[in-house]
Amino acid sequence: MGNPFVYDNKSGNMELWIVKGFLGSSVGIYGCTWNGASSLSDPTAALASINDDMDAIDGLEFSGVQITSTRNDQGIAMAFGLTDIIYNGTRYLNLNEAEELRLKVINKLNTGGSSSSLAYQDVVISSSHRT
Amino acid sequence: MARSSLQTNIEQMVYNTKTWLNRSGDDNVQHVASEYKELVSAILNYTVRGASAMCSLTVAQEVLHLSFEECEYNSNRYLTSVDADSLRNAIVAIVNADTNVDSYSDVSIHNWRLDDQPSANYGPLSLLHIDGLEIFVHGVIYHELTYLEPSGANNIDTFLSEVNDALDTISGLEFAGINAVSTYNKSSGHVFIGVNDASYNGNKYLTSTAASTLKTLIETALDSINQLTYDNVQIIYSRNDGQPSTSYVNY
Numbered sequence: 147m148g149n150p151f152v153y154d155n156k157s158g159n160m161e162l163w164i165v166k167g168f169l170g171s172s173v174g175i176y177g178c179t180w181n182g183a184s185s186l187s188d189p190t191a192a193l194a195s196i197n198d199d200m201d202a203i204d205g206l207e208f209s210g211v212q213i214t215s216t217r218n219d220q221g222i223a224m225a226f227g228l229t230d231i232i233y234n235g236t237r238y239l240n241l242n243e244a245e246e247l248r249l250k251v252i253n254k255l256n257t258g259g260s261s262s263s264l265a266y267q268d269v270v271i272s273s274s275h276r277t
Numbered sequence: 278m279a280r281s282s283l284q285t286n287i288e289q290m291v292y293n294t295k296t297w298l299n300r301s302g303d304d305n306v307q308h309v310a311s312e313y314k315e316l317v318s319a320i321l322n323y324t325v326r327g328a329s330a331m332c333s334l335t336v337a338q339e340v341l342h343l344s345f346e347e348c349e350y351n352s353n354r355y356l357t358s359v360d361a362d363s364l365r366n367a368i369v370a371i372v373n374a375d376t377n378v379d380s381y382s383d384v385s386i387h388n389w390r391l392d393d394q395p396s397a398n399y400g401p402l403s404l405l406h407i408d409g410l411e412i413f414v415h416g417v418i419y420h421e422l423t424y425l426e427p428s429g430a431n432n433i434d435t436f437l438s439e440v441n442d443a444l445d446t447i448s449g450l451e452f453a454g455i456n457a458v459s460t461y462n463k464s465s466g467h468v469f470i471g472v473n474d475a476s477y478n479g480n481k482y483l484t485s486t487a488a489s490t491l492k493t494l495i496e497t498a499l500d501s502i503n504q505l506t507y508d509n510v511q512i513i514y515s516r517n518d519g520q521p522s523t524s525y526v527n528y
Contacts, residue, residue, distance in 0.1 A: 185485035193518035211518045217488040218511040238306060241297040244334045268336050275298075275306040276329035277314050 170237050170274060173200070173208070173228040173251055177267025184222040189213045192263070196226050199258035203250050205234040237273075244271040281355035282389040283348040285317070285364065287372055289340055289382035296339040297332045304377070306330050313343055316375075320367045324349045355433070358424045361386045361461040385462040390425075392437045392455050409481035409515065412452075412472035412495060416508025424459045424466025431504075433457055439505075440470055443498040449478040450491065481514070488512045 178184065180192045197211045209230035216223045233239055233247050248271045255264060292298065298306035314328035326347035333340045350356055350364045368384045419425060425433035441455050453474035460467040477483060477491050495510050 183485075185483075185488065187484045189482070189516050190518075193516070197518055212515055214513060214515040215485075215488075216511060216513045217485065217492060219509045222485055222488075236300075238300055240299045241332075241334070241339070244297070244332075248334060270333055270335045272331060272333040274329055274331040275310055277307070277310045277327050 170229075171231045171233070171239055172272045173231055173247070174270040174272065175226040175251070175255065175264075175266050175268075176223075176270060178224040178226060179265045180224070181263050182265075184224045185215045185217070186213070186224075192226075192260075195260045195263065199254045199260050200228055200251070202258065203247075203254055206247065206250070207232040238275050239271065239273045244273060247271055280391045281353075282346075283350065283354045283356065284387040284389070285345045285348060285368060286383075286385045286387065287313070287343040287368070287381055288385060289380075290343060290372075291379040291381070292341065293377050294379060296341045297334065298330055298341065306332075310343065314345065316371050317345055317368055320350075320364070320371075322351045323364060323367070353427070355388050355390055355427050356386065357426055358461065358466065361388065361424065361459075365461055383462050385460055388459040388461075390427075390433045390437065390457050390459075392434075392441060410475040410477065410483065411513045411515075412470075412475055412491075413511040413513065414470040414495070414499065414507050414509070415511065416506075417457075417468040417470060418506045419468065420504045422466070423468060424461055425457060425468055433459070439502050440499070443502050444472065444495065446501075447491075447494045447498055450494070451476050482516050483512070483514050488514065 175196070180186055180189075186192060193211050193213055200206060200208060200211065208228040210228070212227045212229065214225050214227065216225075231237075233243060236243065239247065248269050251269050251271075255261065255266065255269070290296075292309060293304050295304060298304060298309055300306065310328045310330040313330075314325055317323065317328075318325050325345045327345070329344045329346065331342045331344065333342075348354070350360055353360065356364065365384050365386050372378050372381055372384065417423075419436050420431040422431060425431075425436055427433060437455055437457055440457075444450060444452065444455070452472045454472075456471045456473065458469050458471065460469075475481075477487060480487065483491065492510050492512050499505060499507060499510070
């Protein structure tokens with residue numbers, strides 16, 4: 147069995163599905179489990195905890211946190227997403243800013259209030275510009 | 278009247294050795310998006326409402342995609358396979374002729390067709406903006422078609438109607454509308470179904486057990502449709518934390 151989190155449907159994998167199609171920047175936290183579960187009957191506490199951790203990152207603003215669970219033939223996958231992010235006052239990030247933010251998010255996830263409950267595979271930063 | 282939307286993509290592009298475009302400099306993101314909007318808009322009878330450049334950074338790689346949204350080709354927003362092939366070839370020729378492009382993985386055509394039901398969402402493009410349940414069926418083959426035509430014996434409206442009727446038989450499942458997406462890329466056609474704004478037994482966010490049950494029920498319903506096969510049924514359920522969130526669906 148491959149990585150259940152990635153589902154290739156010829157238009158991209160789950161990462162791209164989640165971040166694609168909107169203007170601005172986002173943070174995706176992929177391949178997640180929360181207290182060992184990849185599907186939550188009540189995700190309220192997880193959402194609040196992730197929100198608090200991300201709120202503590204210097205320079206990061208965002209409008210909300212979303213949890214998405216996926217079930218298909220390859221298994222269950224769960225991801226958290228921050229939408230409409232602004233980092234250090236900027237919506238479209240340069241590569242060094244994206245790398246800096248990615249490391250900050252990883253550090254906070256590993257040390258913040260969510261760290262004892264959350265396991266994840268990857269953090270993805272996306273930035274989109276539209277004419 | 279069913280609604281349609283045409284999107285074309287240049288996927289996994291490397292532009293002047295870059296897979297992440299910066300805000301400034303000769304190859305900045307605004308320049309590349311604008312330049313490509315102008316380039317592809319020059320294709321005869323092809324109009325593009327907007328172009329977007331999206332860069333993603335993961336632990337493994339950076340990925341650059343260019344997308345052209347709300348397009349029309351020969352005044353149509355849902356194409357025949359002949360038109361889709363023609364449009365794809367024209368974009369491929371433009372990319373291949375651009376010496377700034379080092380490589381790209383594919384040019385793809387995505388044709389969305391929604392049924393007449395009201396729908397707040399628009400399939401995968403809206404995944405971060407929904408609070409609820411969506412269902413996708415991937416790898417659909419309908420009467421041996423992997424790209425559904427706007428007319429003909431087994432056209433996309435007939436397909437949508439058949440799927441709608443089959444899913445309506447599932448007790449406890451409610452949904453606002455169905456869309457079907459025909460994708461045309463270098464490999465072949467590819468069809469998937471999206472079911473928007475759904476709920477199951479009154480719930481928009483499911484337990485894994487309920488999701489598993491629903492997945493089985495959907496597979497059974499789809500299996501009742503003559504001449505339809507598919508690769509996989511996918512259940513996606515999302516919840517927001519209640520913070521205000523700007524909608525990006527309407528650019």
